[in-house]
Amino acid sequence: MSRYTKEKQILEDMPYNQVQHNQQSNTVTPTDQTVSDLARVWLQKRCFNIKRSTYSGYVYCIETHILPCFGSVRLTDLTGAAILVFIENMHQKQLSDTTVRSALTIFKSILILGVQLNLLKRELLVYCSVACRKPESKVLTVQESIHMKEYLLEKNTVFSIAILLCRGTGIRVGELCGLKWGDIDFVSNTISIKRTISRIPNPDPAEGQPRTVLYIRTPKSRTSMREVPIPHYLVNSLKAIRKEADNYFLTGLDACTEPRNVQKKFKTILKHCEMPDCNFHAMRHGFATACLEKGIDCKTVSTILGHASVRTTMDIYVHTSLKQKQECIDAIN
Template sequence: MIKKTYNLLLSELTEQWLEGLKLSVKLSTYSTYSFYFQHYLKPYTENVSVSVLDQAKVQDLLTQIQQGGRVQEAQPLSANSMRLIYFILKSSVRYGFSIGALDLFPFPTLKANRKSEQRLVFFHKKEQERLEEYILEHFSSMSAGILVSLYTGLRIGELCALTWDQINLEEGFLSVNKTIQRIYLQDEGNSHATKVIISEPKTRNAQRDIPLSNQLIQILNRLVPCQKDDVNFLTHEKGKYCEPRTYRNFFKRVLGECGLPQITFHACRHTFASRCVEIGIDVKTISKLLGHSNVNLTLNRYVHSNLELQRKEMERLGNLMAI
């Protein structure tokens, strides 16, 4: 039952919005929103009445959340986290207006926290060579997964969910049609309760076919199981998956044994995109291979920030000098 009163707290309003959202979004999306609300929004909004909300108050809340982050950690939040929190808060206020709990007002623009913006982290060519040498020397389905991500740009959830019936070595491509992730079960009354789920990728563009190079096909042919069907690529077993958390730990161990910096697995995807830019693959093709929702995301993230590409272009300019 909707609680229509100006004594409604902002945290209660957001909980109502989340409850109404539950049946219209994927479980993983609802879990993410709930997690961010419980850990980042609720501590700052559970004593705020919607009756005092205006543009200045909301801006003050956003500033507090951005600077304070998670209350028990007291660390500033990243730009990506703040964008999600901003969306949840703005959606809750719109919902409050729709049920008559508050008056509509111009919502403040989210001010970017430049200090929290992080540069893309990827493997430099020498680092990538060292990593690939290690993979081939310690070859297994688990180590080959790193190679697959380096040369297809798969996200860790897509790789962990990958089964052999998605890989067509004869035609030379793999299909991305599912992902695996561990989500928080906020409704269980235990903030630490989690569950592993396998689902379709979040967007239609994320469902894609990725061509495989001849070199990668030759390597993968060393792994093909007798019974392909839905045998998992990483575990080589049917119905048994290697979840992302486990694979991240494996990746961390590999980096340690290679003497490489401890960076996240997502750096493999960034490396793939960066190499694509460096060899001149057009941005629209790169965007499709990565499963991005639009080309601008690819352009801004990889093309505009690629130092190697910028260096090559500056060399071309330097060749015009009359010396």
């Protein structure tokens, strides 16, 4: 059994209530209660309707960013000034806008629970906001995408075909890692996205256990479970390397690989192609942008990407090109 399979077993066999801080009482009373106590109750109230990876992310954020500053602070002593100092400290640490935004969103949600329990004043909530600019992600240009395609077609390995599949469908790296040969239908020439793989902090980091675990789960939302057509030029290449249905596409085995391994190999490809550094997700951004620039309706693109709404596609993945800006200017002049 591979190391990854063992880690998967550790995570999936673990009763979920073992990670809920020994199931302490999920109520908070005003006397001498701290932000740490409130955060614990907040986690307990959410643990039953969120995915394990989401829960681990909440725990990591709370323990890394919130509790070091507020853990021992009594709820009756929490002030708006202290919250502003907290925000300023995060900026001084040069944390990314995404990290700051996530920490504040979680902290505000914790405080909202305190307001609902009549433990905090609603006025504190106005301090939990900050203007964070969403960084514009790298998008592969048409020339870069074509150059990469030519290089990968020449290599014609399982991994190069996998990259081409992502380039031509916009699937996520975790979805690629979770893809099995049984998910590929050569009658309809489609792939079914049924699972995704990620590495998360161990929900139960007991002595002797790994700090992180590989987590195999269903996709992040109902719309993420979808069928995606295979680019026609890849069908024969896929048929030529087909394995047993239960084997993972990337490894050809019953044990999977993980996103960070794919990211490393992708970086190597970028160097061989003499392309600027970017992360794997740039192909997903580029796919969405290219589709809309070619006039494909946003609803279709959103469905292929597995987004919960068309707005997500427009707000996050679509970037206005210089060509589109020029066409807009020329149209009214």
